[in-house]
Amino acid sequence: MFLPPERAPGAYDRTPVMYDPRGRILQILYARRAVAQGTPSCGIIFKDGVVLAGKRKMSVLLMPNRKVFQIDENIIATFAGYSSDGMFLIENARDYAASLRFVYGSEKPDIYVVARYISSIMHQATLYAGLRPLGVSVILGGKDLSGPRLFFSDPGGSTVAWRAGVIGLNAKLGEKFLEEIFKLNSPDQISFEDAVKYAITAISIALGYVPTPTEIEIGYVRGEEPASITTADTAEIKDLYGESKSLFEEWKSKISATEEKEESEGEE
Amino acid sequence: MMFGREFLKDNRVFHGTTTVGLVFKGGVVIAADKRASAGSIIASKRAVKIHKITDYIAMTISGAVADAQVLVRWLRTRAQVFRLNVEREPTVIELVSLLSNVMHSYFKRLIPFITHFIVGGVDISGPHIVFLDHAGSMQEEKFIATGSGSPMALGVLEDGFKEDLTRDEAIRLTLTALRSAILRDVFSGDGIDLAVITRKAGFKKLTPKEIDKYIKMSSLEVST
Numbered sequence: 001m002f003l004p005p006e007r008a009p010g011a012y013d014r015t016p017v018m019y020d021p022r023g024r025i026l027q028i029l030y031a032r033r034a035v036a037q038g039t040p041s042c043g044i045i046f047k048d049g050v051v052l053a054g055k056r057k058m059s060v061l062l063m064p065n066r067k068v069f070q071i072d073e074n075i076i077a078t079f080a081g082y083s084s085d086g087m088f089l090i091e092n093a094r095d096y097a098a099s100l101r102f103v104y105g106s107e108k109p110d111i112y113v114v115a116r117y118i119s120s121i122m123h124q125a126t127l128y129a130g131l132r133p134l135g136v137s138v139i140l141g142g143k144d145l146s147g148p149r150l151f152f153s154d155p156g157g158s159t160v161a162w163r164a165g166v167i168g169l170n171a172k173l174g175e176k177f178l179e180e181i182f183k184l185n186s187p188d189q190i191s192f193e194d195a196v197k198y199a200i201t202a203i204s205i206a207l208g209y210v211p212t213p214t215e216i217e218i219g220y221v222r223g224e225e226p227a228s229i230t231t232a233d234t235a236e237i238k239d240l241y242g243e244s245k246s247l248f249e250e251w252k253s254k255i256s257a258t259e260e261k262e263e264s265e266g267e268e
Numbered sequence: 269m270m271f272g273r274e275f276l277k278d279n280r281v282f283h284g285t286t287t288v289g290l291v292f293k294g295g296v297v298i299a300a301d302k303r304a305s306a307g308s309i310i311a312s313k314r315a316v317k318i319h320k321i322t323d324y325i326a327m328t329i330s331g332a333v334a335d336a337q338v339l340v341r342w343l344r345t346r347a348q349v350f351r352l353n354v355e356r357e358p359t360v361i362e363l364v365s366l367l368s369n370v371m372h373s374y375f376k377r378l379i380p381f382i383t384h385f386i387v388g389g390v391d392i393s394g395p396h397i398v399f400l401d402h403a404g405s406m407q408e409e410k411f412i413a414t415g416s417g418s419p420m421a422l423g424v425l426e427d428g429f430k431e432d433l434t435r436d437e438a439i440r441l442t443l444t445a446l447r448s449a450i451l452r453d454v455f456s457g458d459g460i461d462l463a464v465i466t467r468k469a470g471f472k473k474l475t476p477k478e479i480d481k482y483i484k485m486s487s488l489e490v491s492t
Contacts, residue, residue, distance in 0.1 A: 070352050094352050098345035105341065 015129040027133050028126055031081075031155035034135035038080035040168035040206035041067060043139040044178070045148050045187040046195035049222035050141035053199035054078045055211045066229075068219035072097040073226045074108045074142045076219040080168030081136035081155075089118050089138055108144045115140045115151035115159050123157025137167040142221040148187070163187055166202050174206035177251055192222055193240055200232060200244035201251065210245050213238065286417030286449035286456040287317055287328035289386035289397045290429060291410050292438035295466035296388035296395045299442045300328045301417070301450055303458040313458040322347045323470040324357055325389030326463055330415040331402065332382040339381060343367055359391040364398045364406050372404025384414040390467045417449030417456040424448045435464065439474075439482050447483070 012018055013026035020026055041054035054067030068078045069090045075097060079086035096117045100109040118138055125131045133155045139162070141150040150162040163182055166174035181190075181198055190198075196218060204210040213233035221227045232241040287300040300317035303310055315333070319340045320326045325347070329336035346366055350358045364387050371381050385400040399412045411429045413421035424445040433441065442462065450456045463473045474482075 072348070072352075091353060094349050098349045101348070102341050102345045 016126045016131065016133050017129045025126065025156070028156045031133040031135050032137075035081040035137045035155065035167065036169065036171065038082075038136070038168040039067070040166055040171060040174060040203045041078040041080050041139060042164070042166045042174060042178075042199045042202040042206075043078065043141050043150050043152075043162060044164040044190070044195045044199050044202075045141070045150050045162070046190040046192055047188055048148065049143055049192065049195075049220060050076070050148050050150055051192070051195040051199050052076055052078045052139060052141055052219045053196070053203055054080075054217050055203055055207060055215050056217050058212075058215050064214075067217045068229050070219070070227050070229060071114065071140065072101075072109050072142075074144060074221055075111055075114060075140065076142055076221060076227045076229065077138055077140045078219070079136045079138045080171075082134070083136075085134040086136040086138070089121060089134065089136065092121060093118050093140070110146075111140060111142050111144050111149045112151060112159075112161075115153055119153040119157045119159045122153060122155055126155075126157055139165070139167060142227060148221070164198070164202075166206055168206065170206040170208070174202040177202050177205050192220070196220070196237060196240045197244045197247060200241060201247040204244065204248045205251060210248050213241050216241070284455040285317065285330040285415030286413060286421050286446055286453060287330050287386055287415055288413045288421050288425065288442050288445050288449075289328060289388045289399075289409075289411065290425065290433075290438060290442055291388075291395045291397050292433040292435060294395065295390055295435065295438075295464060296397055297435075297438045297442045297462065297464050298326060298328050298386060298388045298397075299446050299460060299462040300330075301446065301456040301458060301460060303456055304333060305455045310458070316461070318461045318463050318473065319344075320463075320471050321363060321387075322351065322357060322389070324391065324465060324467070325360055325363055325387065326465060326471050327385050327387045328414070330384050335381040336383040336385070339367060339370070339383065339385075342370075357391065359393070360387060360389045360396040360398060361408075363387065363389075364400055368400060368404040368406045370404075371400070371402065375403045386412055386414055388465060390465050395465070413445065413449070415449075415456065417446075417453035420449040420452050421445040435466070436482075436485075439464065440485055443479070443482055 012020035016025055016027035039055045043052045052068050056067035057065050068076055071077050071093045077090060093114055097109045097114050100106055122134050126133050138153045152160045152162050152165055164178045200216055214231050216232040218232060219229040284305040289298040298318060302315050304312040304315035317329050321344050347358055347363055374380050380402050382402055388397045397409050397412060399407045399409055411425045428441045446460055460479055462479055463471060465471050
């Protein structure tokens with residue numbers, strides 16, 4: 001029945017309950033690959049809050065779809081990957097955050113606890129042969145009693161605390177840009193305006209172009225205000241959108257310059 | 269020890285509280301006294317009986333405090349999840365139905381929530397006041413009172429209520445009704461909480477000073 005791996009090279013990816021000889025769970029790797037095809041989203045912690053940004057699907061035939069979601073008064077989330085899986089997690093997270101209010105009477109439910117809950121649902125789907133790991137990554141952010149917080153949940157079920165990050169298509173390219181920023185600044189030194197600018201730039205870099213303002217959805221939790229979710233064409237964010245456009249061009253020329261340099265060095 | 273419906277038969281259970289709710293032109297007024305009684309002693313002189321559920325919907329509670337508080341907390345979470353998932357404010361009837369389903373299912377299992385609610389608010393179709401009893405029956409009203417002082421309050425409301433009251437008239441009528449109950453019912457008193465809900469301003473609780481101002485305007489001059 002069970003063939004040795006040499007004779008059945010593909011057999012280790014049939015279910016998520018089996019490791020391959022190199023210790024990987026291939027179904028989870030495939031799920032991450034699905035995430036890497038999703039439209040990018042970005043999350044950044046700034047001085048007194050969190051900004052999430054994502055590119056939403058737009059077409060003349062579609063009503064506006066969401067990319068950033070409110071989970072509770074102080075919590076927002078965005079995901080990349082299969083949106084059916086994503087919405088399933090979002091709705092569960094809303095229920096769970098509300099239940100934290102019911103059980104503990106908390107005014108601001110703890111974000112790490114909600115992030116762990118999302119991850120635990122994803123983890124469950126990696127433990128049974130009949131299930132498939134969810135094809136989404138989720139960024140959950142907001143402000144709670146411990147201050148601004150940002151968490152990343154991946155299809156394997158792990159939770160990572162972030163300062164900033166990008167998920168989805170070409171996430172690495174966007175994160176490279178954010179790395180440059182956070183090498184020089186701690187979250188305390190980043191203002192709300194800067195964070196919005198960087199977030200729009202990061203998803204533009206991942207996409208390879210700057211989306212239109214209506215395509216960019218931005219959610220933020222700032223100071224003691226409740227969370228709000230808008231698009232980049234509102235009065236407050238319009239100017240920042242313009243600035244991130246030039247940031248994007250700047251970054252693009254910087255990257256192509258270094259690439260050219262590397263190429264010419266290679267020729268020598 | 270009493271269980272279920274047996275507990276309801278004991279009329280001590282509903283001894284306490286007067287709450288009033290009425291509809292006026294463009295909004296609702298809900299009000300309640302602040303006395304919580306346990307048998308013949310006053311358990312609290314600052315009980316909170318008006319609870320905000322959403323920005324546009326609030327409720328008054330009467331009966332067993334624990335039962336009421338748990339349901340209020342539960343309803344608030346459900347309203348929040350509704351607002352996030354459906355992306356609009358829930359209507360008054362939607363929230364009352366939710367509550368009614370729970371209360372009725374526990375009533376049928378003989379472990380009822382021993383509470384009466386007035387849920388009031390403004391939604392797409394205008395202002396609404398709904399009365400909800402321990403069995404889960406719901407009845408939309410123009411004006412209603414619950415609790416041990418309700419007979420006195422209802423008498424005043426019956427006399428003074430008319431369609432399309434103004435905001436000030438509505439507040440004064442509510443206060444007169446509540447104060448009549450407080451003056452004659454042993455289990456109501458210790459002050460008044462009053463909230464007005466309108467589409468424009470949403471849920472607004474009146475300050476004690478504002479309430480005093482309206483009391484001075486109303487016809488009853490006897491102090492509580």
